[in-house]
Amino acid sequence: MGKEVGLMENHVELDNVSKFYDAEQKLHALQEVSFGIGLGEFVSIVGPSGCGKSTLLKIIAGLDRPTSGEVRFNGGTVQGPHGKISMVFQAFGLFPWRNVLENVEYGLEMRKVSKKERRNLAEQYLEMVGLAGYEHMYPKQLSGGMRQRVGIARALAVEPEVVLMDEAFSAIDEVTAEVLREEVTDIHRQTGKTFVLVTHNLSEAIELADKVVVLSSRPAKVKKVMPVSLERPRDRTHSLFIHMHKDILHLLKEELENTLIRHKLQGIRELQSIHDIEAQGSTAKPKQPLITT
C-alpha cells in the first residue's frame, strides 16, 4: 500500500494519551502519545521492553483507560471494548475447554449470533487461516502456531475493522512465526482491515508494517514514526530493510542507554539522600517518639 501517510484518513487516532499506573501519578507509563492509524494501514509499535507498548495497545482496545488524552476510532472516543476492534493475544488466549470451532465461535456467541450463522462464519475463517479439518481438536492438541491461527480466526470472525495484535508471534517458534507472518500479510491485503501490531521483534515490525512507531523508554513517548516504503513481499536482505532495522535499533539502544544513565543518576541521588538522613539522624531527634506514655 504505497499510499502517503499524510493523505490517509485516520481510522484510529491517539490524541495525547497519557497513562499513570497508580493514583499518586508516580508510575508514569505513557506520556502524551499521539499518532494516527490510517484506514487499512498496518502499523507496528516497537519500543524498549517494559516501556508500555502493551498498555498502549490495551488502551486502543478499550481494555484500559488513559489517565488523560483519548483514543478516537472512526472519529468517536473509545470508551471501552468496541465491537469493531478485535484482538489477537500473545499467549493465544484460547479457552482450553472449547474445541477449535467453539473457540472461534466465542466472540459471535457473545454477540448472540445464531448458531447456524456462527458455525458458517467460524468455518469460513478457519478455512482462511488454514485450519479446516481441525474444528474438533482441543487447543492442547495443537502446536503454538496452530493455536495462534485459532486466535487469529477468532479475532477475524467477529468481522472487526481493526485487528490489534499483542506480541502475537512471540510465543511461536521462528519458522512457524515466519509462515504465519506471511499469512497475516495476505489476510491484511485480502481483507483491507486496519492492523496494529505491538512487538519487540524489529524485523517483524518492518516486514509487516506500512509504518513503524518507535516508542521511547518509560514513560513512553513517540520517538519516531517511520513509514516503510518497501514492496511486498518484503525481502529482509534488501538494503533499505537493513538500513531501517539499523536505524530503529540505534534509536532503541539510545533509549536503553538513556534509561541506564537515568537509573544511575537516580541511584546516586538515593545514596545521597540516605547519607543525608543518616547525617541528620546522629544530631536531630526522631520527629515522632516510637512509644508515647
Place this chain on the structure above:
Amino acid sequence: MSVEKQKALALSLTGSVFAGHRFANYYWVAPLALGFAVWEALTRFGVVPSKSLPTFSSVLLVFFSSIQSVTFLLRIAHSFLNLVCGLLMAFSIALPLAFAAGSKNKFDLTVTPLIMLFGALPDLSFLPLLVLWFGPGNVAAVIMASAAGFFPIYFTVREGTKNIPRELFDVTSIFKSDRLSTFTKMVLPAISPHMFSGLRLAYDFAWEIIIAIEIATRVAGIGNFIDGNVASGSLQSGFAAILAIALVAIAVDRLFFGSLESWARKWA
C-alpha cells in the same frame, strides 16, 4: 425388566464406570480376591475367633440379604441424604467466598486467614455444641458434613480462580462478554478441574464425619446401624453395612466424579 435389558444395563453401567479410567485394567482384582481369601481362612481355621471376625462368606450372605431389606436401604439413604445436603450447603457457601477470595486480594487477605483459623480446629470438637443447640439429629449431621466439606472446596476453588490467566479476562472483555457469561462460560470452566478435586475431597471428608456423628449421636443412619449391630454381637450385619457404604462411595466416585473428571481430562 427382561433379563436381556438387565444385562445391557449392567454392561453399560460397568462400562461407564470403568471405561477410560485407570481402573479399566483388572490387575487390582487378584490382590483383592487374595485379601478376601486370607480373611476367610483366618476365621475358618480358627486363627481369629469368629466372634471378633466373622468369615467373609458369612458377611457376603448377610450382605445380600440386607440389601433386600427396605430398612437397611433406608438407613443408607438417610446417611447419603445428610451427606448430600451437607455438601450442597458447603458448596453454595464456599464457591462464592472462594471466588471472591481468588479474584479480590483484599477480600482474600481478610477472609482466608479467618477460614484457616477455623480449619485448624478439629471439626468434631464442635459436635457437643451443635447437639446442645440443635439436638442430636439431622441438623447437626448436615452442619458438620458441610463444615468438613467446606475447606477443600474453598481452598481448591480459590486456588483455581487465582490461576486463571489474566489474558482470559481480557479475551472476555474484548468480545464484550457480560458478567454472567464471563462467570458461566469462562471462570467456571476454568476453575472446574480444581473444583472437581475439591468436591471429591469434600465428599470423602463428609462421609467420615457423617458416620462418626451417627455413631456418636445415634442419628438413624447407617453408621448408627453398624454401631448397634456390632455392640449386640451381630458382626456380620456390621461388616455388611461397611461393605454397602464402600460400594455406594465407589459408585458415586466413579459415576459422578469419574464423568466430571473425564470431561476435564479431555481438554486439561
